[in-house]
Amino acid sequence: MSVATSGGAPRARLRTSARNQLYGMVTAIVHGPINAEVGLLVNDRIVIDALVTNTSVEALGLHPGGTAVALIKSSFITLLDDVPGLRLSARNLIGGTIVAIIEGPVESEVVVDIGEETELAAVVTTQSLKDMGLAIGRTTLAAFKASHVILATEA
Known part of the structure; x- marks a missing residue:
């Protein structure tokens, strides 16, 4: 499998047991009482939706326009x-x-x-x-x- 890209720039892969690593840009964050839905643009046409705790959003420093990687087994x-x-x-x-x-x-x-x-x-x-x-x-x-x-x- 080739190195994942975000905005055309090659990125080093994380070492993890999760086979799928999709780098992208955070497009939106919608907060609920406990969890937040985070949109991650992984290529020109695909946004991955992730559901993470509000605490994780804060700890990771997630914000629209920032970058993150989605890990999916x-x-x-x-x-x-x-x-x-x-x-x-x-x-x-x-x-x-x-x-x-x-x-x-x-x-x-x-x-x-x-x-x-x-x-x-x-x-x-x-x-x-x-x-x-x-x-x-x-x-x-x-x-x-x-x-x-x-x-x-x-x-």
């Missing part, structure tokens, strides 16, 4: 067919093209290109891989909950 991403009228409770629904598959006996890793040299990796059961007909070159939707996104900032 590959097991938190669900792949779906693009069905007209599809409604989900997951806030993040991103379309892309499958560019790589590592098939295992029980689970398989599927890498989805979501544009501008940005990829998402998802782990699905191998049975689901076969049942859905997932293959390199096929389009799919990647879905994940805002509460499954961890935000980090550089010190």
